[in-house]
Amino acid sequence: MESNLSPSNHIPIFSTFTSPFEGSSKGNDTKSPTRKPLSLWPGMYHSPVTNALWETRSKIFETLLDPPLDAPPQSELLTRTPSQSKMTILYNFSSDYTLREQYRDPWNEVRIGKLLEDLDALAGTISFKHCSDDDSTTRPLYLVTASVDKMVLKKPISVDVDLRITGAVTWVGWSSMEIQLDVTQPATVEATDSVALTATFIFVARDYKTLKAAPVNLLTPESEREKFLYDAAEARNKLRKHKTKNEKTEIENGVMDKFEALLAEGRIFCDMPALADRDSILLRDTRLENSLICQPQQRNIHGRIFGGFLMLRAFELALSTAYAFAGMMPSFLEVDHVDFLRPVDVGDFLRFKSCVLYTESENPDQPLIRVEVVAHVTRPEFRSSELSNRFYFTFTVRPEAKAMNNGHRIRKVVPLTEEEAHRIVERILYSHSRT
Numbered sequence: 001m002e003s004n005l006s007p008s009n010h011i012p013i014f015s016t017f018t019s020p021f022e023g024s025s026k027g028n029d030t031k032s033p034t035r036k037p038l039s040l041w042p043g044m045y046h047s048p049v050t051n052a053l054w055e056t057r058s059k060i061f062e063t064l065l066d067p068p069l070d071a072p073p074q075s076e077l078l079t080r081t082p083s084q085s086k087m088t089i090l091y092n093f094s095s096d097y098t099l100r101e102q103y104r105d106p107w108n109e110v111r112i113g114k115l116l117e118d119l120d121a122l123a124g125t126i127s128f129k130h131c132s133d134d135d136s137t138t139r140p141l142y143l144v145t146a147s148v149d150k151m152v153l154k155k156p157i158s159v160d161v162d163l164r165i166t167g168a169v170t171w172v173g174w175s176s177m178e179i180q181l182d183v184t185q186p187a188t189v190e191a192t193d194s195v196a197l198t199a200t201f202i203f204v205a206r207d208y209k210t211l212k213a214a215p216v217n218l219l220t221p222e223s224e225r226e227k228f229l230y231d232a233a234e235a236r237n238k239l240r241k242h243k244t245k246n247e248k249t250e251i252e253n254g255v256m257d258k259f260e261a262l263l264a265e266g267r268i269f270c271d272m273p274a275l276a277d278r279d280s281i282l283l284r285d286t287r288l289e290n291s292l293i294c295q296p297q298q299r300n301i302h303g304r305i306f307g308g309f310l311m312l313r314a315f316e317l318a319l320s321t322a323y324a325f326a327g328m329m330p331s332f333l334e335v336d337h338v339d340f341l342r343p344v345d346v347g348d349f350l351r352f353k354s355c356v357l358y359t360e361s362e363n364p365d366q367p368l369i370r371v372e373v374v375a376h377v378t379r380p381e382f383r384s385s386e387l388s389n390r391f392y393f394t395f396t397v398r399p400e401a402k403a404m405n406n407g408h409r410i411r412k413v414v415p416l417t418e419e420e421a422h423r424i425v426e427r428i429l430y431s432h433s434r435t
Contacts, residue, residue, distance in 0.1 A: 117308030171233030
């Protein structure tokens, strides 16, 4: 049967993205040996803000993505101030309908997962700005996200009101730096503080050729606030180092009673399930999991999978886990910690596994649900699986959902194995050490 479609019935499809080669002096020369292959440019998946941030780095992309590896490293460290790395981005939600729809969640608030992407991209751009030596004859540094130290939501973020994110480098070590970001919206009667969310990212520098730790530019705080933030970051860094050295001893010597009590409750579920506490649940019964093959559209400027994308996927799995566990729609409170332990590459088989580690019900109006998400890069052909990321999130339940389920209690989570009990106790200790 012949088709009776006329040419006007055919619907042409065009890309909605701009080519990364447009505007490049090398972009139009397809035979140029110096033009980078498309696989080395950022993916075309990311949020409009992430794309805009990477656009601001476009002038250094060509050096960054094809560095002169035989060139010498930076010979002399520069001294910067926090104000020199300071950057601000503005979301014109009140006037830009398209942008608003790209960030809207079901409750007319900003979709937190997409905001996590943008925060990581902004922190990365700030770190590049601080570490730049403005010398094209030296090879650049390879800067990567090491961790998210803390991220706290102070008030709901409306998608109908303009949003601003401001950040700067607030502390540097030898090869690491801390970037603080503040998300602000105009104050309201209900929320008099304009700061809606604060986040702390830690980036580390590597030599582009050897991939070994490399020194970063120095930092001199000037204002009283900059000095305060620097001292606070210095104290956090010392505390992190102290914890690394003494964490095992503290767990072994300080909380064995808690450890044994948790295991005792878990054994009742195993040995006498009919007598187990109906307000408790085994950790293994709170688990969810999803998997994906990492695609080229999700890569960053280094050709690897963008850390912000990993945080988005982990957050949305954690949100689903808290929802299935609580039986009510959860509300995000904070990112307790994120570790980036190994890079994730295009084509990797990535598995996310989540569970509710423990809950806190001291405040019945705001019970806390602590969710852990771990990501593994799995290689079936080699029968191997490597841990790439750990994410820790805290949720409560949305007030309107709680009002509709008056009397519904959040269950206690108990471990069945020593490994599960150890993970719970470790996170309880970590959480209490930061309060």
